[in-house]
Every structure is written in structure tokens, then in C-alpha cells.
Amino acid sequence: MLEVKNVTKKYGKLKANDNVSLSVESGETAILIGPNGAGKSTLIKSIVGLLRFEGEISIGGESNKSLSSKALLGYIPEMPAVYDMLTVGEHIEFILRAYRKEDDGYGDELLELFELKDKKDKLGKELSKGMQQKLSICCALVHRPKVIVFDEPMVGLDPLAIKNLKDIFIRLKNEGAAVLISTHMLDSVENYWDTAYIMVNGQLKEKVLNNREDSSLSEVFFAVTKGEEK
Ligand code: ATP
Numbered sequence: 453m454l455e456v457k458n459v460t461k462k463y464g465k466l467k468a469n470d471n472v473s474l475s476v477e478s479g480e481t482a483i484l485i486g487p488n489g490a491g492k493s494t495l496i497k498s499i500v501g502l503l504r505f506e507g508e509i510s511i512g513g514e515s516n517k518s519l520s521s522k523a524l525l526g527y528i529p530e531m532p533a534v535y536d537m538l539t540v541g542e543h544i545e546f547i548l549r550a551y552r553k554e555d556d557g558y559g560d561e562l563l564e565l566f567e568l569k570d571k572k573d574k575l576g577k578e579l580s581k582g583m584q585q586k587l588s589i590c591c592a593l594v595h596r597p598k599v600i601v602f603d604e605p606m607v608g609l610d611p612l613a614i615k616n617l618k619d620i621f622i623r624l625k626n627e628g629a630a631v632l633i634s635t636h637m638l639d640s641v642e643n644y645w646d647t648a649y650i651m652v653n654g655q656l657k658e659k660v661l662n663n664r665e666d667s668s669l670s671e672v673f674f675a676v677t678k679g680e681e682k
Contacts, residue, residue: 453478453524453630454499454599459507461494468494469505470654476630476647478598481621483641484634485669486651487677492634493530495651496603499632500527511599523551526597530604532584534576534591541572543591551595562590565616582608589617593624600624602633606640618644638670645669650676 454476461469468491476482498505511521544559563569566586585608621644648660658676
């Protein structure tokens with residue numbers, strides 16, 4: 453569903469991503485982990501079409517630059533992106549219209565789940581940071597994307613919202629979505645991932661499958677990243 457092939461991204465002389473390849477299939481939850489500055493957000497921004505890069509990225513078999521691939525994609529950025537002058541309800545309406553989707557009640561379901569339904573008339577700028585993050589998640593999911601990319605989604609969320617988000621991860625997986633989550637919170641994703649990609653200094657150093665009984669993800673993470681950082 454999501455395929456990244458030999459992607460390199462340079463900022464001047466710095467190779468933030470160095471020949472990175474990975475894939476996430478339908479029904480698979482992959483996590484992208486690595487120390488600060490490893491290049492995770494850079495890769496995610498390339499996947500969602502915010503950066504130019506060398507290499508190939510496809511979504512649903514089409515280049516990530518195509519309109520059809522963008523229609524399949526949901527993106528939750530690191531910093532919540534909401535419109536100051538749209539209300540919570542208008543955000544959902546706007547996204548549905550942009551994707552030419554009917555309102556089938558899923559937007560309300562998401563707002564309810566993230567305790568935003570009673571705030572439907574509040575403006576984006578009137579929301580707290582955590583509320584903005586929740587709205588950003590609702591907006592990224594309401595058009596029922598098939599490939600969803602989360603960049604540090606738990607930051608700023610309260611415990612109930614984190615629990616609800618974990619339920620969403622499970623639901624998306626059961627519905628056959630391909631999910632990629634960049635996170636530092638290894639404990640909070642321990643039970644939800646199928647594949648972990650460990651990135652260090654712009655390179656993918658290890659692909660780990662979640663069938664290990666001998667060691668936890670954090671143990672593998674520290675073993676792989678030890679001595680590899682600049
Ligand atoms: P973190 O876990 O701290 O969020 P990250 O793994 O997401 O880090 P990136 O934000 O992708 O890392 O950064 C990778 C490298 O690219 C870092 O060395 C960073 O300083 C550099 N970098 C990121 N954005 C830019 C930019 N716009 N211009 C120049 N260098 C950048």
C-alpha cells in the first residue's frame with residue numbers, strides 16, 4: 453500500500469535521509485523509531501508530499517505526487533495543523549468537501565471519541581494545544597484514508613485521548629489500513645505494531661518484526677542505536 457524506494461533527502465550537504473526503503477502493507481502497522489535528528493520527520497514529510505526528494509514513493513501503487521494517491525492518504529503532523537477561523541464542525545465539513553465525501557456520521561463519531569463533539573462551534577484558535585491535536589487527528593481520518601501516517605501523535609494528548617488513539621490504531625488495522633507511526637514513546641506502542649524500522653543518521657539500520665519473545669523493542673532499539681549516533 454505504501455512503498456518507499458531508495459529515498460534520499462539532502463538539506464544542503466546534510467543527508468537527512470540516505471537511500472531509505474520500506475513498505476507498509478494493508479492491515480500492517482509499522483513504527484518508525486530513532487534518536488532525535490535521525491531523519492524520521494523528513495521521511496514522513498517526503499511520504500506525504502511536503503518535500504522534494506530523490507527516489508520513489510508510491511501509495512496504492514501510484515506515485516505520491518498523483519491526486520489518486522493523495523486521496524488515499526491521511527497525515528497527522530507533529531504540530532497540530534488547524535484553521536484559526538474555522539469551527540471544529542466546519543473543519544470536518546471542509547475536509548469532507550475537499551475529498552468530495554458524503555457526511556456519513558463518521559466525523560461526529562470521531563469528534564465524540566476525542567471529546568470534541570460539545571466543542572463543535574468553537575473556533576480552531578480557541579482550542580487548547582491538546583484539543584487542536586485531537587481535531588487534527590479527526591480531520592486526518594474523516595475521509596477514511598487507506599494509508600495513514602502519524603508523526604509523534606501522542607505528544608500533548610491526555611491519557612484518555614491516548615487510549616482512544618490506541619483503539620483507533622487497532623480499528624484502522626482491522627479495517628485493512630496501512631499505518632506508519634513515528635514515535636519516541638516505545639512503551640505506548642509496544643502492543644500495536646507489526647514491524648519496527650529503526651533509523652539512525654538518516655539510514656534504516658534494522659527492520660524488526662513483532663514476533664520476538666526474547667527481548668523488548670526498547671532493548672532492540674538501544675542495541676541498534678548504541679554507538680551509531682553522531
Ligand atoms: P526528532 O526525533 O528530534 O523529531 P527526526 O528524526 O524527526 O528528529 P528530522 O527532523 O527529520 O529528524 O531531522 C533530520 C536532520 O535533518 C537533522 O539533522 C535536522 O537538523 C535536519 N533538518 C531537518 N529539517 C531541516 C531543514 N528544514 N533544513 C535543514 N536541516 C534540517
